[in-house]
Amino acid sequence: MIKNIKTKQIEEKTCANCGGSKTVDSYFTSRSFMHSDGKCHVCKECVNELVGTDMDKILMFLSSIDTPFLQNAWDTKSGDLGKYLSQMQMRQNKSKTFRDSDKQVSFNPIVSREHEEVEEFIVSKEDKMTWRGVEDENIEYMKFKYNELIQSGYKDNTPIKKMLLQNIVKTQFQLDGSKNTDEQNKLYTMLGKMMNDANVKPSQETSLDEVPYGVWIKKVEDEEPIAEVDEEFKDVDGIANYIYKWFTGHLKKMIGLGKE
Structure with a gap:
């Protein structure tokens, strides 16, 4: 008896940074509404290269995937982003967002350092x-x-x-x-x-x-028409002359238009 074995199709997506096509497990999970498939647009390898150990960039990345920064959890994973995000998928953390981060974490896209002055945001x-x-x-x-x-x-x-x-x-x-x-x-x-x-x-x-497709086509025809072909390239293989000699020319004589 032959069993019908179904093969599981591995889903892939393209990294917005390196352009590589990789399986979905090569991307960090995102809770942001901007990532409709639940995955970051940039692969794990690229994210790690882009953020490195810079805490400002790490916080900005966590904000973009709407995942909280919890100092104690971060310390237990020795600052390893991948291990930290795996811990954030555990039941006690899964429903938390970036707004649940530790209070000392700023929502400003650039987290100020101690020696830098914080520019006050003024509402216009x-x-x-x-x-x-x-x-x-x-x-x-x-x-x-x-x-x-x-x-x-x-x-x-x-x-x-x-x-x-x-x-x-x-x-x-x-x-x-x-x-x-x-x-x-x-x-x-x-x-x-x-x-x-x-x-x-x-x-x-x-x-x-x-715009609708038809309108776009008309716009191209009106504003970007195909340029006239140079005389030397109009009939390089003699096809046009052949058609005129044996078809168009005879038809014109039949209806009384002469050779021209």
């Missing part, structure tokens, strides 16, 4: 207009997360897209601060619907998104 009138309804103390974090979206490939080149991205950031902020399971589920649903309705996921963005 434009910021207040852009982030209406958001408390001043949270606007800096909102702007940081918004810029992360843009740097990740999202587009805000129309007022509608800009508004949708702002709403996505606001909803994610509410989700991060919610401790109620029912409310979290509701916010997750809202967040997914906004991203799907907006049709602005990086994986969906193409050069044709802004």
